[in-house]
Amino acid sequence: MARLIPDKAKSKNEIYRGMTLTDLIIGTIAFLMIVFVAISALPLKLLIILAVIVITVLLLIRIDMQPNYIYVLHFLRHFVLNHRFARDVSDEILLDRKESKKKAFGELFTEEENAASAQEQALRQEELNRLLSDPNVSEEVKEKIRQHRAAEESRLAQNAPHATEDKMKCTPVEQLCAFTDISDDYIVYSNQYYGAVLELPIVEFGIFNKEQRSQMIENGFGKLLRSLTAEYCTNIVKLERPIKYTDYIQREQGRMERLKAAFDEGRLTEVELQACASILYDRIPSAQEPCFEDNVIVPFYYIVLFDGDRFRLENQISNAIQLLNEVQLPAKRLGNKELAVFLKYSNYLDFDEAQIEQIEQRDYAAWAMPQSVHIRAKHVEINQIVTHNLRTVAYPVSAEDAWLAEVFAIPSTKCVVKCKPMEQDKAIRAINISLQDLHCQLVNTKAEAKKANLQAKIDELSALLETLKLENEALSEVNAYITAYDIPATEEKQKKAYRSDLPRLPMIKKTVRRAFKHRDIRLNNMDFDQMYAFIGAQVSGYDPLQKSAHGIPVSSLAAGAPWIYTGISGFGDMLPNKSEDVSAVINSFSREEQEDEGATVVLAEPMIEEGDMTEIIVAMEPEKNEAISEDVATREECSGETLAEDHQTAEE
Incomplete structure (x- = not known):
């Protein structure tokens, strides 16, 4: 549609x-x-x-919908603002603080230690000068002193640039990040307003019909956006995160316990128990490996709601969860620890999220902030990683369902959509401008096919205008910020290999711009305006470029559905490969509400050896025995040969 x-x-x-x-x-x-x-x-x-x-x-002249004199103003403003921000304490200090280790706190007193060492150096230099001037000291000793001084001066000259950079004054990063605390499952923003985060599940539009899609858009996310207040911007966030199969492993272990219980009750023979147990014992290490060694990076999607009153925000969250559950989008609200991990992933990927277990709750906000931020003219260095920050400035005239899914699924990117309900008068004026433009195109067009297309758009916009006047529809002021993590540029800048779980995409900035342009979405490079791009890409209810936002109907924004997964995966599934488009094991029994037939196993690419398909089917262990004819686990008499034959039949 x-x-x-x-x-x-x-x-x-x-x-x-x-x-x-x-x-x-x-x-x-x-x-x-x-x-x-x-x-x-x-x-x-x-x-x-x-x-x-x-x-x-x-x-x-305008570049990316912006006149060049604006770039000149941004150029001048860039050199006035602070460029360097840093956190006072490192992650190591916060980790050690919970255990009350005094050693880590010594980093806070490096200036005093440096001063003491400087005094010692001065006394040592005086002693060396005395030896050089003493006639009783041999020339051999004096020559060694001179050589030592020459080597020391050479070393200091080489390290001078780094020493100068380290001594530069850095502004506390707390002035750049809006959040100040995490408590009671809320993100606190200077006690002025609060934020709550809902994690959205993966949605596969391919198994929904048009009516189900329309219901999900209109009665689910669209209805949620229409119910929000205009005080703060709602955030739709896409982050790159590694998959943690902790829940998956627990489910596998639970299956093992149920198999043992079935054996004790006599519903399983020893042969059947051994066959199923061997499969599960093989699958558990496969799920543990990507948790600790070879991370699988996939996009995660969130909705962040804000309000100045906790009671109103709690009602909004409850209403949002109810609306999303009704359209088969079971959202999960994040707790304190999950909020801290979410905020840290919003700027950085290469860390161990298990560290949160060693952090005190009062330090969650400090731990979630980036260690260092360096604002440059055309990019921002976050924890020394080069990032390109861009903003959308133009959108297609018409778009299909899930029109944001493809561009938001680009690897090594973070996407933040900030939307705020538009005033009705401003929304009506925006529709009138679009209608005037379409009427001008219709008058100047001679091709009948194009005329029919333009007339159809005019009719739809006119209908939208009527619904706006009747307050059945609303427009949102939308700004989308894209952050691209450039690992090759980071390695080139540091002149050494940088270990990161993020994919190394060459020329990622051009790749992102090309992908958005293919969807008729124009991006602004935000040159000399990276400060505002970075602030806009932060999770907060504030949009620094709200005045230049684009008005989009709520139904069209909801239809963007960026959390539509480009591959296929879901609850109970596994992605054993780094690429989401290769190798996926699908637990179709969790999709019986959307599919007519649930007994299906899908492999995106050949990753399973011959004979292992049977093991996958058995390991799925559907809750409903009818999904596989005569469930193997409930048969009383079954030899090993018969079990293999039944497995072969299920595979066929």
């Missing part, structure tokens, strides 16, 4: 389509300068006039 997205509404200082009051002022100043130069007696008047014209044109 095609979803319409109206063009961007006029800004307050926009006079005509694409022309702002600032453009008019710059053009007027340039015209007056040309007139004054033309009537003056200055030499080389023609060259001066040409220079003024060229400069004016360059300033007014």
Whole structure:
């Protein structure tokens, strides 16, 4: 189903389509300068006039929907703002604090230690000077002292740039990150407002019909967005995280316990128990390996709601969970520890999330903040990892369901969509502008097929306008921020290999821009404006570029559904390979509500050796015995040969 997205509404200082009051002022100043130069007696008047014209044109030209004079202002502002931010304490200090280790706290007093060592160095230099001036000291000893000093001076000269950089004043990173505490399952933002996070499950649109998709969009996420207040921005967040099969391992162990209970009750023979147990014992190590050694990185999706009152926010969360459960989107609310891990993953990937068990709750917020942030002109270095921060500035006129899924699934990226309900007058004005543009295109078009397409869009937008006036639909002010983690650029900058679980995509910035452009979504590089791009990409109810947000109907935004998984996986499934598009074992028995037949095992690529398909079917152990004809676990008499034959039949 095609979803319409109206063009961007006029800004307050926009006079005509694409022309702002600032453009008019710059053009007027340039015209007056040309007139004054033309009537003056200055030499080389023609060259001066040409220079003024060229400069004016360059300033007014737009790149990524933004005039160049804005880039000039951003360039000047970039050198005024603070660029370097750092955390006062490291993760090691926070880890040791819970065990009351005094050794780690010594890092807080390095300045005093350095001062003491400097005094010792001064006394030592005085002693060496005395030896050099003493005539009783042999020339051999004096020569050794001179050589030692020369080597020391050479070492200091080599380390001077690094020493200078280390001594630069860094602003506390707390001034850059909005959250200040994590308590009672809420993210606290300076005691001004609170945030709560819902983790969304993977959705496979391929097994839903059109009615189910429409119900999920309109009655689920769309209804949720329409019920929110306009005080803070709702965040739709996509993060890259490693899969942890802890729950999966526990389910496998639970199956093993149920098999033992069935054997004790006489419902399983010893041969059947051994056959099933051997399969489960083989599968548990397979699930443990990616948890500790070879991480599998996949996208995770979240909805973050904000409010200044905890009671109202609690009601919003309860309502959201109920709405999503009704449309088969069982959302999970994150607790304190999960919130800390979520916030840390929002800026950084290469850490052990099990560290949270060794952190005191009062230190959750500090631990979740990045260790260092360096804002540069065209990128941001987060914990010394080069990241490119971009923002969407234009959207397609129409889009299909799940139109954000493909671009949000790009590896090594973080995506944050900030949406806020738009005022009704502003929303109606945005629709009227889109209708005017479509009418102009219709008048200037001669092709009948294109005319029919434009007329259909006009009819749909007109219907949308009527629903807006009746308050049955709403528009959201939307900004989408994309952070691309550039591991090759990080290695090039550090001049050494960087160990990271993130994939190493060459020219990731171009790759991201190309993927979004393929979906008719334009991105702004945010050059010299990386500070605001970084702040916008943080999980908070504040959007620094809210004034330039794009108005999108709630139904179209909900239809974006970025949590639609590009591969196939779900509860009880496994992805034993690093790539989500290769090798997947599907537990289809968890999908019996969506499928007519549940007895299916899907393999994305050949990863299972011959004969192992039977083991996978048995290991799934469906809850309902009818999913496999004559469930093996309930048969009283079954020899090893008969069991193998039944397995072969199930495989066929």
